[in-house]
Amino acid sequence: MSRPVLIFDFDGTVALGHGPVFAYAAAVDEAAGLNGEMASKAAEMIAAGTDNGAIDAYDLVRMLAVEAGAGPEALDLGYKVSRAQLGTDQAAILAPIGLAAFLGQVDAERILITNAPEDRLAEAITLLGLDGCFDRVLSSGGKPDGLGRLIDELLAADQKRRILCIGDIWRNDLEPAHARGLDTALVGGWGSEKRPATYQAADVAELLPQIQAWVGQ
Structure with missing residues (x-):
């Protein structure tokens, strides 16, 4: 058997740990030129357990970024940057x-x-x-x-x-x-x-x- x-x-x-998601939010925020506002909002919502119908924290960041005006290129670049940081101090x-x-x-x-x-x-x-x-x-x-x-x-x-x-x-x-x-x-x-x-x-x-x-x- x-x-x-x-x-x-x-x-x-x-x-x-939320480190990789926060790294993703920060990288998307920077790539889209959002001046830290979206990343800060994402961190607050994740800490409060507010999901807004997202399937996970990454999806929540994506939703917030799109609402703030981030395009597909910024989302893709942000994700690649954050995965390159996986397990480092930036994405613990x-x-x-x-x-x-x-x-x-x-x-x-x-x-x-x-x-x-x-x-x-x-x-x-x-x-x-x-x-x-x-x-x-x-x-x-x-x-x-x-x-x-x-x-x-x-x-x-x-x-x-x-x-x-x-x-x-x-x-x-x-x-x-x-x-x-x-x-x-x-x-x-x-x-x-x-x-x-x-x-x-x-x-x-x-x-x-x-x-x-x-x-x-």
């Missing part, structure tokens, strides 16, 4: 407590899939203390559709394979699994819209006992 599969998202799930991140130890001993296939590009992803994983903790790392994953394709690939090899998807954005990280009748774990408190999930907690650290129990079923 195939080992169970744990599929993790990166930003907001494995890599915690940290791992959930206990995640490295858990991934080091769990008897499951461990996959990381992110929509972010490859830029500094390996360095960020090292910084988080997660070197060697994933069997596969997939950048530019094109979620949600890319996650659906990954799941279908896994199920094509073994239709009875147990899969648990773990992430902070329901639409991107969990919906493809939910649509296929698979288990899901929603982490974080972003967004006002409630969505179904097998497990739910403030962060991955809280969920580790439940994930361990799921693997051992």
Whole structure:
């Protein structure tokens, strides 16, 4: 029988902290010549937990930037600049407590899939203390559709394979699994819209006992 599969998202799930989002806001603000106003507003709204219907903090920054007059070029450049800063003092991140130890001993296939590009992803994983903790790392994953394709690939090899998807954005990280009748774990408190999930907690650290129990079923 195939080992169970744990599929993790990166930003907001494995890599915690608002540093990368604030770096994105600052870079877009500068690229669009907004004099710091949009970045300041974004920081205030994120701190207050005001989502304005955005699917995540990056989407909130995008919405605010467009409202302030930023065009696609400024958004694209801002994102590229912020990803080049990933894991630095300008875009600090940290791992959930206990995640490295858990991934080091769990008897499951461990996959990381992110929509972010490859830029500094390996360095960020090292910084988080997660070197060697994933069997596969997939950048530019094109979620949600890319996650659906990954799941279908896994199920094509073994239709009875147990899969648990773990992430902070329901639409991107969990919906493809939910649509296929698979288990899901929603982490974080972003967004006002409630969505179904097998497990739910403030962060991955809280969920580790439940994930361990799921693997051992």
